[in-house]
Amino acid sequence: MNDIDALRDAWDEPAAPSSGARTEARAALMDRTAGRTPARPAARAVRFPRLGARIAAVGALATAAVVGVTVLQSAGGVDENGRPTSAVPGIPAAPVADASELLERAAKSAEARPFTPPRPDQWIYTEYRVRRGDTPNGPLSDDPADTRTNRSWKRADGTVLAYMENGKLEKSPMMPGSSPPQDYASLAKLPTDPDALLKWASTEPEGVTMGTPTAYGKLSAILRDNVLPPKVEAAVFRAIKKIPDVTLVQDKVDTAGRQAIALGRITEGYLHEEILFDPKTYDYLGERAVAIKDNTTEGEDMTRSVRKGDVLRLTVRVKAGIVDEAGQRL
Numbered sequence: 001m002n003d004i005d006a007l008r009d010a011w012d013e014p015a016a017p018s019s020g021a022r023t024e025a026r027a028a029l030m031d032r033t034a035g036r037t038p039a040r041p042a043a044r045a046v047r048f049p050r051l052g053a054r055i056a057a058v059g060a061l062a063t064a065a066v067v068g069v070t071v072l073q074s075a076g077g078v079d080e081n082g083r084p085t086s087a088v089p090g091i092p093a094a095p096v097a098d099a100s101e102l103l104e105r106a107a108k109s110a111e112a113r114p115f116t117p118p119r120p121d122q123w124i125y126t127e128y129r130v131r132r133g134d135t136p137n138g139p140l141s142d143d144p145a146d147t148r149t150n151r152s153w154k155r156a157d158g159t160v161l162a163y164m165e166n167g168k169l170e171k172s173p174m175m176p177g178s179s180p181p182q183d184y185a186s187l188a189k190l191p192t193d194p195d196a197l198l199k200w201a202s203t204e205p206e207g208v209t210m211g212t213p214t215a216y217g218k219l220s221a222i223l224r225d226n227v228l229p230p231k232v233e234a235a236v237f238r239a240i241k242k243i244p245d246v247t248l249v250q251d252k253v254d255t256a257g258r259q260a261i262a263l264g265r266i267t268e269g270y271l272h273e274e275i276l277f278d279p280k281t282y283d284y285l286g287e288r289a290v291a292i293k294d295n296t297t298e299g300e301d302m303t304r305s306v307r308k309g310d311v312l313r314l315t316v317r318v319k320a321g322i323v324d325e326a327g328q329r330l
Contacts, residue, residue: 091282099248099263102277103241107234109282115230118184118322120157124227125330127151127319128286131311139291139310149318153326154226158183162326169327180218182225190222192231194238201239216243216265220275223284227320233284240275249274260285270295271312286316 091109096102118124128150131140140146153162154174158181162171174182180201181187191197201215219236222228228236240246249262249272261282264274272292276285291310296303306312319330 096248096261099246100241102248102261102263102282103237103246106277106282106284107237110228110230110233110237113230116322117188117229118156118227120155120185122156123153123162123323123326123328124156124184125151125153125319125321125323125328126225126227126317127329129316129318131314133312138304139306139312140314151329153323153328154182154184155326156184156322158185160326171326180222184226187222187226187232188229190232190235192235194235194242197235198239198242214267216240216246216273217267220273220287223275224287224315224317227322258285262288264290266292268295270306276316284317287313288315289313 091105096105130148130150132146132148133140151164154160155162158174158176160171161174162169164170191200197219198215201218219240222236223233243265246263246265249264259279260276261279262274262276264272267273270291270293272290274288274290276287277283278285289312291306291308291312293308294306296305321330323330
């Protein structure tokens with residue numbers, strides 16, 4: 001059964017409209033035909049059908065990653081004349097035209113967001129939903145039950161990492177000198193000029209010659225794993241604008257069931273690395289990787305074969321913010 005069938009089965013068949021409802025609808029139609037504005041009817045209480053146990057199956061389907069759903073790119077709602085309005089002041093409500101425009105809207109949204117920097121003794125909390133595959137590094141499972149939630153806490157001074165393991169909060173020292181940096185103090189000092197930030201992201205750190213991500217990958221990792229000062233986050237988006245071959249993608253829905261706008265860049269010749277954004281607020285939502293053609297990769301310990309259209313990674317950030325202690329949630 002697909003998600004549409006599940007939703008259909010969860011609701012009772014609607015009752016036929018009453019004669020009063022038909023009369024009102026006919027009168028409204030005649031008013032609009034004559035160019036008159038119909039009177040607004042009084043508000044009525046709406047009674048929803050009882051779903052019972054069937055809603056559980058629908059809720060489980062809502063956690064699945066769905067491909068092929070058209071993205072609604074108009075932000076906000078509509079005004080009294082039916083024109084779309086933006087959810088973020090100063091950002092157009094019209095559909096996004098390309099990756100550059102999407103990134104600029106994300107930058108402006110970040111700049112408009114209220115923000116209080118964390119104290120050194122506070123923690124950066126992040127919560128993700130991650131879809132697993134049937135095999136390591138292989139295509140993701142189609143079973144919603146294979147979606148797991150990951151929660152982690154990083155002390156703002158960069159000294160301690162905390163995470164849940166077997167239902168218990170565990171702590172470990174954070175590795176100093178990581179690339180990209182993971183402590184808030186280092187991230188807050190990053191350049192807010194896009195050109196300077198891109199130059200930084202394109203430079204190998206001293207002593208590191210292998211495994212360093214590209215500028216696109218490094219900037220994506222900064223977005224994924226941290227809570228950034230608004231000016232730094234805006235600079236990250238504008239630095240990505242300057243990376244060649246970053247293009248807009250549509251028709252994506254993340255594992256939380258929310259619609260997303262995506263942009264991405266081809267890596268390794270067959271993989272499209274994508275960043276997901278909220279279509280209304282342009283907040284960062286997560287990332288995914290999709291095979292754009294068949295590929296077989298030979299490794300020392302395994303061979304991986306993927307087909308065009310396979311989703312190989314899907315991570316959706318559900319919550320991110322500042323808390324007072326490890327284990328505390330938003």
